[in-house]
Amino acid sequence: MSKKKKITFVINYFYPDFASTGQLMTDLCLNLRHDFEITVVAAQPNYAGESVNTNKTFEIGYLENIKIVRIRLPEVKKASKISRFKYIFSYFFLASIALLKEKKTDIIYTISQPPILGGLIGSIGKFLKHTKHVYNIQDFNPEQAAAVAYTDKQYIFKLARTVDKLNCYYADHIIVVGQDMAETLKERFKNKKVPKHSVINNWTSENEIVPLKKSNNHIDLFLKEHNLQDKFIIMYSGNIGLYYDLENIIQVAKEFEESADIVFLFIGEGAVKSRLQDFVKESNLTNVLFLPYQPKDFIKYSLNAADIHLVVNQKGIKGVSVPSKIYGVMAAGKPILGVLEQESEAQLLIEKSNCGIVVEPKDYNGIIESIKSFYQLSSEERKEIGLNGRLYLEEYLKRETSINKYRQLLNRL
Secondary structure, eight states: OOOOOEEEEEEEOOTTOOSHHHHHHHHHHHHHTTTSEEEEEEEOSOTTOOOOOOOOSEEEEEETTEEEEEEOOOOOOTTOHHHHHHHHHHHHHHHHHHHHHSOSOSEEEEESOSTTHHHHHHHHHHHHHTOEEEEEESBOTTHHHHHTTSOSOHHHHHHHHHHHHHHHHHSSEEEESSHHHHHHHHHHTTTSSOOOEEEOOOOOOTTTSOOOOTTSHHHHHHHHHTTOTTOEEEEEESOOOTTSOHHHHGGGGGGGTTOTTEEEEEESOOTTHHHHHHHHHHTTOSSEEEEOOOOGGGHHHHGGGOSEEEEEOOTTOTTTBOOTHHHHHHHHTOOEEEEOOTTSHHHHHHHHHTOEEEEOTTOHHHHHHHHHHHHHSOHHHHHHHHHHHHHHHHHHOOHHHHHHHHHHHHHHO
């Protein structure tokens, strides 16, 4: 029997982190562990503010037969640029060392986190270890940062774009998670000598997340615990970060403060959560509730507690990122209010599956009118819309389909 080929995943977030990429990469590695020898280089879990109880810079652990090299990093305050940069560059330096210490790696697999430097780790590793590099771009940067004017220093964007273009050029294969992102890759290279690439959609555990009634014991207890019984719940579940315009979208809640049965529920953590909480406090709003990330095995219940879900992106994010939360919402069979640009991957999914309403980013009146439209529908009508998404997911977006595409690609390389 021939020895398995070895893949070293340098992916920042990994089990038990709450980050969506961490959950996706954990799922991928667990499903590939029989095909390949796998080592994962990742940070100590800290995405949702978990405490790190170790003094070791590198700590070896295992999940099933997957070797995990955990890196101890400085605590990050997501609202602080200095703290974020300190975290990112510490990860880049230490992850590069951990990668170079790994022996006989056939493929280095990196993702676009941290921005630019995730790909650069793979480029350095490929050059020094004479191996192959697969670069999975979950978000294009600096395009994403530029969309929200993260800095006004244009030379930083120009330098970052040059470095990441080199990462793309030097990689043996690039994976993007949406067809609109493939177009962005082509635009980077002006449709000339475009690097080899594939589009492989992200996914969710469609066998674990299924449509459930609010009368389900777990959901009912969740609703009672947070005084949400008999409420029409508009939910945002995920990263409360910089790229979603949530600071403005939350102001829509003021339009519904006289409607006692309408509640906006935000589940997650992120760089702008404190700003949202400050706005709610200053406006004396009682129809907005914030909860932390829910345990992974409870997400199937929390997603089903909503009447509609917000799936949003900032203006300028089309072709740059795909909000992976859409797959979980579709699996739960819930209607979607998308705040998304036309022809973006998520907008097209909602349109093709007929599972919700889409308005353009910054169209706040459109958001208000869409909420009213959903509210005026009967529960059966909303259920039918949500189940359209579930049926589409089952036909075109199964987890097994995406993972098999990864398996075939990595075997081919």
